[in-house]
Amino acid sequence: xxxxxxxxxxxxxxxxxxxxxxxxxxxxxxxxxxxxxxxxxxxxxxxxxxxxxxxxxxxxxxxxxxxxxxxxxxxxxxxxxxxxxxxxxxxxxxxxxxxxxxxxxxxxxxxxxxxxxxxxxxxxxxxxxxxxxxxxxxxxxxxxxxxxxxxxx
Amino acid sequence: xxxxxxxxxxxxxxxxxxxxxxxxxxxxxxxxxxxxxxxxxxxxxxxxxxxxxxxxxxxxxxxxxxxxxxxxxxxxxxxxxxxxxxxxxxxxxxxxxxxxxxxxxxxxxxxxxxxxxxxxxxxxxxxxxxxxxxxxxxxxxxxxxxxxxxxxxxxxxxxxxxxxxxxxxxxxxxxxxxxxxxxxxxxxxxxxxxxxxxxxxxxxxxxxxxxxxxxxxxxxxxxxxxxxxxxxxxxxxxxxxxxxxxxxxxxxxxxxxxxxxxxxxxxxxxxxxxxxx
Numbered sequence: 513x514x515x516x517x518x519x520x521x522x523x524x525x526x527x528x529x530x531x532x533x534x535x536x537x538x539x540x541x542x543x544x545x546x547x548x549x550x551x552x553x554x555x556x557x558x559x560x561x562x563x564x565x566x567x568x569x570x571x572x573x574x575x576x577x578x579x580x581x582x583x584x585x586x587x588x589x590x591x592x593x594x595x596x597x598x599x600x601x602x603x604x605x606x607x608x609x610x611x612x613x614x615x616x617x618x619x620x621x622x623x624x625x626x627x628x629x630x631x632x633x634x635x636x637x638x639x640x641x642x643x644x645x646x647x648x649x650x651x652x653x654x655x656x657x658x659x660x661x662x663x664x665x
Numbered sequence: 666x667x668x669x670x671x672x673x674x675x676x677x678x679x680x681x682x683x684x685x686x687x688x689x690x691x692x693x694x695x696x697x698x699x700x701x702x703x704x705x706x707x708x709x710x711x712x713x714x715x716x717x718x719x720x721x722x723x724x725x726x727x728x729x730x731x732x733x734x735x736x737x738x739x740x741x742x743x744x745x746x747x748x749x750x751x752x753x754x755x756x757x758x759x760x761x762x763x764x765x766x767x768x769x770x771x772x773x774x775x776x777x778x779x780x781x782x783x784x785x786x787x788x789x790x791x792x793x794x795x796x797x798x799x800x801x802x803x804x805x806x807x808x809x810x811x812x813x814x815x816x817x818x819x820x821x822x823x824x825x826x827x828x829x830x831x832x833x834x835x836x837x838x839x840x841x842x843x844x845x846x847x848x849x850x851x852x853x854x855x856x857x858x859x860x861x862x863x864x865x866x867x868x869x870x871x872x873x874x875x876x877x878x879x880x881x882x883x884x885x886x887x888x889x890x891x892x893x894x895x896x897x898x899x900x901x902x903x904x905x906x907x908x909x910x911x912x913x914x915x916x917x918x919x920x921x922x923x924x925x926x927x928x929x930x931x932x933x934x935x936x937x938x939x940x941x942x
Contacts, residue, residue, distance in 0.1 A: 659794075
């Protein structure tokens with residue numbers, strides 16, 4: 513580790529360590545939906561977690577020297593608003609991205625629990641995926657729900 | 666100007682997903698309930714601009730390590746047989762609530778333990794689910810275009826510990842091991858808990874060269890409920906060939922928890938040497 517990073521860590525660590533434990537709070541928020549936009553029947557669309565505009569994004573803040581386990585409840589399909597059809601949805605081995613304030617950005621498989629150590633600061637968790645509309649896909653809006661669970665170890 | 670459905674759909678689809686800030690601040694990140702008061706509290710704050718629907722439920726789990734030393738927690742609905750779970754007799758009030766934008770909400774946790782509960786510590790997890798107002802999905806339901814989006818929900822899981830009677834804790838250490846892994850020294854710290862309560866503490870590790878100079882340090886909060894064998898990575902610059910010592914200090918110093926939450930125990934220290942060739 514590299515001296516500048518170490519100095520930054522020590523400085524921020526001292527500031528955080530001075531905060532009483534009872535005052536510590538953590539926030540897990542969804543900041544951006546995973547949005548495939550308009551798709552063409554029969555043409556699969558894959559969104560990478562690095563896609564800053566379309567990837568789903570969660571933000572975790574308020575943790576310090578903590579290990580967290582992140583799990584996703586992922587749908588296998590998106591349902592048409594009003595019913596009558598669905599579009600298969602898959603999440604790939606590299607559809608998840610963990611981008612901490614300190615440390616390297618890594619990709620992970622969101623189909624399995626992902627455990628990481630958080631030094632401090634804000635961690636951005638991004639999620640991509642693949643939608644596979646059928647050639648005869650019925651028009652309309654399709655949606656579903658993704659749940660991210662953050663377990664503070 | 667009149668927009669056709671197709672143009673409207675395209676326009677909406679091209680609009681980036683809006684910033685949601687869909688979630689709540691949760692404090693503290695560990696709840697301790699004693700047998701005298703039998704209650705605890707969690708404070709929520711919605712920093713966003715839209716109401717957030719919050720649900721509170723309970724599960725069971727505690728940190729364990731896999732063969733690689735990664736710490737993880739698996740949360741089950743209830744405690745397996747033989748485990749000191751509290752999920753069956755904790756209740757949250759309210760269990761569901763809508764927290765208005767930039768509003769606060771307190772969740773009370775009340776315990777009704779069974780009669781004759783033996784002294785000891787009982788473990789569980791509070792699951793706080795948060796979902797915001799639905800964001801309109803780009804597109805029109807009866808359009809021939811197909812638009813697709815997924816909304817996000819979040820769940821934060823924190824520990825809830827119920828304590829009764831005289832509690833003691835501590836850890837014993839099996840032999841440490843250390844090895845250089847790229848830009849870090851990986852230290853395995855195999856701990857076994859003693860006493861009748863979880864060991865909430867901090868592991869500090871430092872790497873010292875043959876002249877006694879500290880060349881790397883790291884610390885990690887740990888909770889040892891039964892056994893834990895975490896891999897602690899101590900970042901180091903390039904190490905010249907030689908023999909190094911890793912010193913490990915484990916104490917119940919936890920600045921992230923409310924005062925007196927970690928049951929005090931005597932520090933445990935050990936060291937191990939490794940060689941860089």
